[in-house]
Amino acid sequence: MTTFVDAVVVGAGFGGLRTLHTLRSQGFSVAVLEAGDDIGGVWQFNQYPGARCDVESYDYSYRFSPELEQEWRWSERYATQPEVLRYINHVADRFDLRRNIELRTRMERATFDEATARWIIEANDGRRWNAGKLILAVGQLSTPKDTRYPGQDTFTGRVISSARWPKDKVDFVGKRVAIIGTGSSGVQMTPVIAKVAAHLTIFQRTANYSIPAANAPVTDAEDRAVKRDYPARREAARNSPSGLGFVPDNRAATDVPEAERNAAYETAWNRLGFGFALTFKDILLDQKSNDTASAFIRGKIAQQVNDPELRAKLIPGDFPFGTRRPSVDSGYFTAFNRPNVSLVDISEAPIKSFTKQGIRTADAEYPFDIVIYATGFDAFTGSLLKPQIVGRGGCTLREKWSAGPVSFLGIGVHGFPNMFVIVGPGSPSLLSNVVLSIEEQVDWLAALFDHCRRAGINEVEATEVAERDWVLHVNKRAQETLYLKTPSYYLGAEMPGKPRVFMPYSGGVRGYRRILQKTAAKGYDGLTLRTVGQHAKS
Structure with missing residues (x-):
């Protein structure tokens, strides 16, 4: 038996749930396929002791509902895994999302039907879906x-x-x-x-x-202050490079007097967590500036470890912070x-x-x-390449990405019409507050889908030229940074035999959002929009 829907979403973590809520509110029929036995994605699977978010709780949350923002009460600055999972479940229950989610359902194969411009999705239990859109919200750290x-x-x-x-x-x-x-x-x-x-x-x-979490309980006064001005906080995050809500000191670290610079580092050490890397604008761009941050952190680590031999082994020394x-x-x-x-x-x-x-x-x-x-994990591409995804002309995504992932905006792939990736390679993804990046992409896709529905368009495909140009742009921005100096999962170095390609977009969430807006304003330049065959019945 085949179920006809407007969209199949793969994954029921933050990305999949936001996509489901948004598309359903637009009147689209949606089925979410989740391989696990419950919702939550990485927060469902990673229940190890001490698991905690490294983005402040108030920012690592959805912005689409002001009512949700006001009613949910975070207990700590950096939420633990159980609290994040409780939040996810609260969202699912509050917006009645579970009725569209198929648990214990793993997508094994997806095949694009060129005659109808629809995807045929097959699950591990033999069930099939026929969908106008295939949206991959599988997460970057899920395999x-x-x-x-x-x-x-x-x-x-x-x-x-x-x-x-x-x-x-x-x-x-x-x-x-x-x-x-x-x-x-x-x-x-x-x-x-x-x-x-x-x-x-x-x-x-x-x-x-490693930077101290600087975690603390959220007081009632702090909670009221955030909720009183939540829209401004959200806009500050959207207009910051990382989505963390603050902008680096616009000076080069090496241009700041040593005493002032170390005072800034001390403040960041005691408050910013992961955001320490943004204390000054060029910590991730200039080796000499990075050296000042790296030396400060090494000194802080040394102060915490008593044994000299252990201390020497625990202090990182061969790659930039x-x-x-x-x-x-x-x-x-x-x-x-x-x-x-x-x-x-x-x-x-x-x-x-x-x-x-x-x-x-x-x-x-x-x-x-x-x-x-x-x-x-097999980061960025591991979960995207696990199923057999077959696009135009029988080309598989594994074949297409054999030398590394290529896409337009990190969202669309030439040769795979009507397939869209949420916070995948080629987007800010793990270089950003991921929940914020999810919402930016989902809202952009929702506007695209609405445009196509009104225009009678049923096929959307990234052009080969736009895809090539985006990959060149992603590489150019990466070359402006220090990231390429270090083997890491950003570069595919975490897996033997994986192509060494810089995976995320390092141009920042603010710059990326402006590119999304510019693309839409130009009539979705970089995408081919067509009407193909006959619309299948929903």
Whole structure:
């Protein structure tokens, strides 16, 4: 049986829910396919201890409903995973979104029918949808790396992935625990687990920069102040480079006297979290300015770690601050002062295998009861390339993107008409407040879809020229930054064999929004709008 709808949306996280609400309010019929057993996307799967948002709660939320803004009460500046998930569920219930969401439904294949300009979508359970639009809201960090070491099946303890945290309560009390990886999840878990485990061992390949979360409860007075002026706060975020709501000091860091510069860094260290990278306008653009920020952070890390040998291993030294996404922590470095926490540098002594009792490195064996993989994701393209997506002329998206992702505005792909990507590669995405970027793109698409409906257009496709020019523009903007100096998931360096292409758009959310507006004002220049075949019945 095939169900006819105006749009199929893949994913029921922040992007999928916003798309569903907006398209449904326009009168479109929508089906959302969600592979998980509940809504929430990354916040549903990543339920590890210590998981927390690195964007302030009031900004990491939807702006489409003033009533929602006023009624929801955040309890902390940086919300924990359970609170973010409660918010997502509140939104779904308040706007009656669940009735259009198919849980435990994974899209296995999508094929574009050129005769009707519609997509045929097939799910894992055999169900099919025929849709005028295919909207991919699968998230950038939703396909975990399949990290495995030899001998893992012989290990008698428990192996857990931070990105697929089990539903049952994991008891760390009195246990010997290993965490492999020091990205955001490893950094956030460490101080929480360290408090109860008999011993915690962190396996680190690359020391990472981390900024204090500076988290605190939200007082009633603070809540009233934000809600009293929420529209202005939203506009400030939309007009800031990152969507975090503040604009960097317009001076080069190196032009500021050292004492004044360090005072600015001190203020940022104690308040801005991830936004520390925007203290001055050129921290991510100029090596000498970045050196001042990097040196300040290294000094702060050094102050937190007592043991000189540990200190040397925990201080990042071989890449500019911010060129890997920095973590935001709540006591990560001071956790290493505890007698029950140790560090293993696997750049010096790589992991060789699991054993029955634990893990063997090149120079030692360590016994464990629980091993946690916090090794990250196949970022940006992992979830987009998992299903078989077949466009015009039988070309698959995997073939199209074999040398790296190409698109127009990060939204449309030539050869794949009526397929649209939400906060994917080629858009500000993970270089921004993602929820804000989601809403910018969804609102732009909603206006496009309304225009097409009024004009009787049923096929929208990025032109080859526009796609090529956008990729060149994305690369040009990246070359103006320091990002290319560091292997990271921004560059596809997190996965062996993945094309080394800079994935997100580094021109900022304000600049990106202006490009979206300009494109629409020119009659959606860069897109081919046509009427093809006969409209299928809904």
